[in-house]
Amino acid sequence: MGPLKGIKVLDVSQIMAGPYCTMVLADLGADVTKIEKINGGDDSRQMGPYVNGESTCFFQINRNKKSVALNLKSQEGRNVFYKLAKEADVVVENFRPGVTKSLKIDYETLKEINSGIIYCSISGYGQTGPYSQRGGFDLVAQGMTGLMSMTGEKGERPMKSGIAVYDIGAGITAAYSILAAVIHKMKTSKGQHVDIALAEIGLPWFTWEAGAYFAKGTLPEPTGWRHRVSAPYQAVQTKDGYMMLGCANQRTWEKFAEEVIGKKEWIDDPRYKTNLLRNQHVDELEKDIENVLMTKDKYFWINACEKAGVPAGPINNFAEAVKDPHYQARDMIQEVEHPVIGKMEMIGIPTKFSETPGTIKSSAPLLGQNTDEVLKELGYDKKSIIAMNDLGEIKSYKKGVPTS
Numbered sequence: 001m002g003p004l005k006g007i008k009v010l011d012v013s014q015i016m017a018g019p020y021c022t023m024v025l026a027d028l029g030a031d032v033t034k035i036e037k038i039n040g041g042d043d044s045r046q047m048g049p050y051v052n053g054e055s056t057c058f059f060q061i062n063r064n065k066k067s068v069a070l071n072l073k074s075q076e077g078r079n080v081f082y083k084l085a086k087e088a089d090v091v092v093e094n095f096r097p098g099v100t101k102s103l104k105i106d107y108e109t110l111k112e113i114n115s116g117i118i119y120c121s122i123s124g125y126g127q128t129g130p131y132s133q134r135g136g137f138d139l140v141a142q143g144m145t146g147l148m149s150m151t152g153e154k155g156e157r158p159m160k161s162g163i164a165v166y167d168i169g170a171g172i173t174a175a176y177s178i179l180a181a182v183i184h185k186m187k188t189s190k191g192q193h194v195d196i197a198l199a200e201i202g203l204p205w206f207t208w209e210a211g212a213y214f215a216k217g218t219l220p221e222p223t224g225w226r227h228r229v230s231a232p233y234q235a236v237q238t239k240d241g242y243m244m245l246g247c248a249n250q251r252t253w254e255k256f257a258e259e260v261i262g263k264k265e266w267i268d269d270p271r272y273k274t275n276l277l278r279n280q281h282v283d284e285l286e287k288d289i290e291n292v293l294m295t296k297d298k299y300f301w302i303n304a305c306e307k308a309g310v311p312a313g314p315i316n317n318f319a320e321a322v323k324d325p326h327y328q329a330r331d332m333i334q335e336v337e338h339p340v341i342g343k344m345e346m347i348g349i350p351t352k353f354s355e356t357p358g359t360i361k362s363s364a365p366l367l368g369q370n371t372d373e374v375l376k377e378l379g380y381d382k383k384s385i386i387a388m389n390d391l392g393e394i395k396s397y398k399k400g401v402p403t404s
């Protein structure tokens with residue numbers, strides 16, 4: 001059932017960074033209860049595409065969780081939240097700083113209810129500092145960290161990453177930070193507030209670029225299809241399209257030159273002898289290599305590289321990627337049954353455990369799907385659940401009623 005079996009997570013997060021964090025915990029066995037607004041729920045429920053009225057964005061990032069729809073602006077809704085917080089090990093939120101305080105579900109408040117609580121806040125810029133009150137989105141963080149100044153090609157319009165690297169990165173950072181706090185709590189019984197910022201988790205990804213900048217003042221610039229440090233470590237053209245070639249150290253370069261393209265003489269060529277030289281002559285190097293690669297199709301070269309032990313591979317689109325037999329063999333694409341969407345494929349679990357594997361036990365919940373069940377467990381009777389529904393303090397999912 002996963003290594004985190006028994007860890008209770010109260011998830012009041014929305015859209016991507018927080019929900020990805022709690023999905024990582026849920027996949028690994030944590031018991032995650034997601035608290036959503038009664039009107040529309042998590043904002044990502046409003047993000048398409050939809051199947052039968054349900055968001056497939058929400059579907060991909062909220063599996064293995066329960067959904068309880070609570071109006072946290074009402075005292076009764078908050079009381080339910082407090083009861084859940086009393087039992088929880090972890091709370092995760094990713095609102096704009098200040099929102100949890102106005103909802104009275106901030107760390108200081110919950111600490112009074114549960115002194116050992118581990119409370120993780122994910123925000124655009126962190127809980128302190130001059131920008132802390134600003135809302136934050138992934139792309140804004142990609143601009144701020146410098147990522148967009150070195151992606152794409154020189155002289156072109158600044159280029160973002162194609163995927164939400166900092167949202168997902170913040171979710172992963174939050175997940176391992178929470179687990180470190182859980183270990184600390186096991187040793188000391190003490191909880192704590194964990195503060196993660198989208199704009200900060202991007203900076204450590206510049207580790208090598210920081211090495212060049214702080215030592216020599218060298219600014220990382222766009223390198224397009226090539227690598228800043230290693231050559232040839234880039235996209236290269238073959239007879240039927242591009243492929244990735246990874247000669248990122250001397251050994252793989254020598255194997256490539258001698259065994260893959262039959263150019264043993266290039267190993268001692270004064271232009272190509274070392275990585276530094278290859279980098280300095282990368283235009284010539286690329287031309288020379290492509291003159292050979294253009295004689296055959298990419299899979300000929302990919303197979304030849306594999307035989308020689310040189311890392312190389314195709315440049316897939318997403319459809320080609322997910323159909324790759326390797327991903328299929330590693331359970332990285334799984335089919336899951338959702339009560340409204342029906343059967344749909346989703347990305348599997350990228351962490352493999354020999355003893356306690358993570359599993360996809362349930363699809364993403366409908367809005368308020370577990371409200372009644374969870375309230376009953378907390379001791380609420382049918383009458384009070386109906387009354388809270390009528391007053392708009394909770395939302396129970398009614399079969400056949402669209403949730404958003």
Ligand SMILES: CC(C)(COP(=O)(O)OP(=O)(O)OC[C@H]1O[C@@H](n2cnc3c(N)ncnc32)[C@H](O)[C@@H]1OP(=O)(O)O)[C@@H](O)C(=O)NCCC(=O)NCCSC(=O)C(=O)O
Binds near residue numbers: 036071073099123
């Ligand atoms: C993403 C945001 C910019 C979105 O800003 P906003 O839409 O203005 O939302 P806020 O967080 O400021 O406020 C949420 C509001 O919902 C209310 N709220 C929330 N839950 C409830 C419940 N259960 N009941 C009642 N009210 C609720 C809460 O009181 C706030 O309303 P009021 O009290 O009335 O104000 C911000 O949430 C943010 O900066 N989050 C941290 C960074 C982050 O995770 N960003 C990633 C986003 S995804 C992304 O980058 C990407 O997809 O790409």
